Amino acid sequence: MSWIREGELNLIEKISANVLKAGPMPKHVAFIMDGNRRFARKKNMERQEGHMQGFNKLADTLRWCKQLNIQEVTVYAFSIENFKRSKDEVDGLMELAKQKFEKLLEERENLEKHGVCIRVLGDLDMLPLDLQQLIAKAVITTRAHNKCFLNVCFAYTSRYEITNAVREMAWGVEEGLIRASDVSEALLSECLYSNNSPNPDLLIRTSGEVRLSDFLLWQTSHSCLVFQSVLWPEYSFWNLCEAILQYQLNHKHIQKARDLHQEHQNLLQLESDRACTAEHLQHHGNGKPADAQRRQEELLHYTTCREERVQDFLEALKHKRDSYVNDLCSEGVSAQ
Amino acid sequence: MALLYGLLWRFLLVLVHVNRALVSWIRVRLRSWKGRLWERAMTAMLLPLALAGFPDHQKKLNRNPGANANPVTENYAVSRRSRCLSDGRSLEKLPVHIGLLVAEEEPSYTDIANLVVWCMAVGISNVSVYDNHGILRKNDSRLLEEIVRKQQDFLGGDGSKYNVEFLSNGTDKHQHHVVSCRPTVKVLSPEDGKQRIVKVAQQLCRSVENKERSSRDISVTMLDMMLRESKNIPEPELVVKFGPVESTLGFLPWHIRLTEFISLPSHRNVSYEDLLGALQRYCDCQQRLGQ
Numbered sequence: 001m002s003w004i005r006e007g008e009l010n011l012i013e014k015i016s017a018n019v020l021k022a023g024p025m026p027k028h029v030a031f032i033m034d035g036n037r038r039f040a041r042k043k044n045m046e047r048q049e050g051h052m053q054g055f056n057k058l059a060d061t062l063r064w065c066k067q068l069n070i071q072e073v074t075v076y077a078f079s080i081e082n083f084k085r086s087k088d089e090v091d092g093l094m095e096l097a098k099q100k101f102e103k104l105l106e107e108r109e110n111l112e113k114h115g116v117c118i119r120v121l122g123d124l125d126m127l128p129l130d131l132q133q134l135i136a137k138a139v140i141t142t143r144a145h146n147k148c149f150l151n152v153c154f155a156y157t158s159r160y161e162i163t164n165a166v167r168e169m170a171w172g173v174e175e176g177l178i179r180a181s182d183v184s185e186a187l188l189s190e191c192l193y194s195n196n197s198p199n200p201d202l203l204i205r206t207s208g209e210v211r212l213s214d215f216l217l218w219q220t221s222h223s224c225l226v227f228q229s230v231l232w233p234e235y236s237f238w239n240l241c242e243a244i245l246q247y248q249l250n251h252k253h254i255q256k257a258r259d260l261h262q263e264h265q266n267l268l269q270l271e272s273d274r275a276c277t278a279e280h281l282q283h284h285g286n287g288k289p290a291d292a293q294r295r296q297e298e299l300l301h302y303t304t305c306r307e308e309r310v311q312d313f314l315e316a317l318k319h320k321r322d323s324y325v326n327d328l329c330s331e332g333v334s335a336q
Numbered sequence: 337m338a339l340l341y342g343l344l345w346r347f348l349l350v351l352v353h354v355n356r357a358l359v360s361w362i363r364v365r366l367r368s369w370k371g372r373l374w375e376r377a378m379t380a381m382l383l384p385l386a387l388a389g390f391p392d393h394q395k396k397l398n399r400n401p402g403a404n405a406n407p408v409t410e411n412y413a414v415s416r417r418s419r420c421l422s423d424g425r426s427l428e429k430l431p432v433h434i435g436l437l438v439a440e441e442e443p444s445y446t447d448i449a450n451l452v453v454w455c456m457a458v459g460i461s462n463v464s465v466y467d468n469h470g471i472l473r474k475n476d477s478r479l480l481e482e483i484v485r486k487q488q489d490f491l492g493g494d495g496s497k498y499n500v501e502f503l504s505n506g507t508d509k510h511q512h513h514v515v516s517c518r519p520t521v522k523v524l525s526p527e528d529g530k531q532r533i534v535k536v537a538q539q540l541c542r543s544v545e546n547k548e549r550s551s552r553d554i555s556v557t558m559l560d561m562m563l564r565e566s567k568n569i570p571e572p573e574l575v576v577k578f579g580p581v582e583s584t585l586g587f588l589p590w591h592i593r594l595t596e597f598i599s600l601p602s603h604r605n606v607s608y609e610d611l612l613g614a615l616q617r618y619c620d621c622q623q624r625l626g627q
Binding site: 018019020021022023079080081082083084085157158159160162163165166167168169170171173174179180181183184185188209210211212213214217218220221222223224225226227245246248249250253254256257260261264268 | 468538590
């Protein structure tokens with residue numbers, strides 16, 4: 001089964017899609033694709049077959065999202081906690097991932113045609129080396145595509161991601177690129193694996209579980225959460241429509257909460273800049289109290305410098321991450 | 337065509353709203369009907385007891401002349417309390433820490449206080465209350481006052497006895513009963529969420545700046561310790577969200593990794609049965625922890 005599935009919606013689906021599109025649509029939807037094993041048990045299948053069907057459903061869902069003008073999808077494919085499962089199952093899932101990423105490389109033309117960019121969020125180091133190399137190759141192949149985005153969370157937990165972001169910032173401090181006082185909510189967000197995506201508008205979890213299981217905890221703090229009881233391999237176009245309708249009902253409130261949060265964040269940044277300027281003036285002002293104009297100038301100067309520092313740091317971080325993937329990819333090529 | 341779709345969309349939204357309103361109306365109706373039945377049954381049961389007069393309770397009343405409790409209300413309170421306790425015991429599992437999330441609703445202090453008191457009465461020892469505007473945090477003394485009042489109402493003037501059996505760690509046994517409950521009720525705001533994580537990150541970066549630590553030392557456990565130590569709250573196992581928005585609205589992002597989310601339509605005029613229903617739904621949740 002391939003990543004891209006061709007197909008059209010039938011008439012009723014098309015009309016419904018158009019009706020939904022008349023309202024505010026989510027730009028980024030995240031999925032916790034839960035229920036593959038329960039589905040397999042229910043249908044008396046092998047566990048692996050359940051996971052297969054789950055993957056096929058992902059291809060369907062991507063198609064529906066595209067038809068509903070949703071440009072970005074993030075899925076929880078494999079959690080770091082999942083390494084605790086039986087060796088048999090973990091090996092099976094790794095094998096499945098390998099197959100799928102190989103398939104992806106075979107389909108590169110089709111992916112290019114649809115402009116699908118694939119990113120993998122997580123700690124690749126935890127995976128078998130051949131899978132790491134495959135993933136790196138897939139990511140590099142589709143890197144330039146920009147019509148729709150699929151983020152696959154693999155060897156991922158949100159706590160790990162946040163910790164990693166803190167580690168990256170600490171690295172920036174070590175390298176002398178930023179100062180500890182530059183650390184802010186916005187900067188932390190920029191250091192997450194998901195730094196290239198806007199926060200998801202809608203998070204869908206299937207199979208009736210009502211928790212986040214360490215998925216995008218930071219990014220979904222102002223997203224609409226929809227928990228649906230259907231098992232993932234049985235997910236249908238109508239389930240997706242229902243979730244989107246939920247989002248539309250919540251849209252105004254969530255937007256308001258987001259704006260409030262943003263406003264508050266800006267205020268905090270300003271406060272922190274002020275505090276830093278005040279400290280600076282105290283140290284270099286020869287003890288004389290600075291007048292208002294001097295303080296204002298100083299503040300402006302400090303803010304510009306801080307923004308430059310942060311920009312340089314983020315560029316260095318991007319370079320570090322890109323070269324990590326590039327190295328992996330070229331290693332893979334030379335090994336073959 | 338676009339206009340037609342737009343109209344249809346609006347119509348669909350209205351339909352969903354009507355549907356929701358209808359469902360909640362029916363629920364309220366059903367509840368008030370059940371409530372009346374319950375009340376009648378209780379009075380019928382308590383009347384003979386009240387007439388006989390508990391000697392035990394008379395003594396206590398004499399000790400607290402200030403308490404304006406008559407035997408009927410006191411008995412009522414006692415039975416309500418034991419009902420809550422037995423409800424709590426009959427549940428298969430209870431969260432140790434519950435979060436009450438008020439999502440984009442004007443907070444009603446009475447209702448929140450009721451919820452907190454009920455949670456404690458069923459046997460939940462940590463209750464966190466949150467709203468994303470930080471209104472509750474700003475007015476936390478008012479909320480705590482209201483909780484004290486509700487607790488007294490609920491206990492029917494006989495607080496001290498209830499408190500001893502309620503306290504699990506028993507640190508403040510000798511003090512006024514509300515003080516001893518206080519460590520278990522927390523009022524949270526967005527500051528305790530992402531901002532707290534940012535503060536910890538800053539702290540770590542500062543220690544790196546001062547060459548006390550290397551960036552490679554930073555781990556999930558370290559962050560977890562620092563975030564936990566500061567507040568000393570176990571992670572909430574359950575968050576009950578009230579209000580029209582299906583979102584966490586910034587509620588402790590680090591701590592809700594395994595938290596179950598259960599929604600109730602509103603915290604205004606919420607009843608004990610609603611809370612109990614949420615707790616029962618929590619019992620049906622199974623954690624697999626990645627397995």
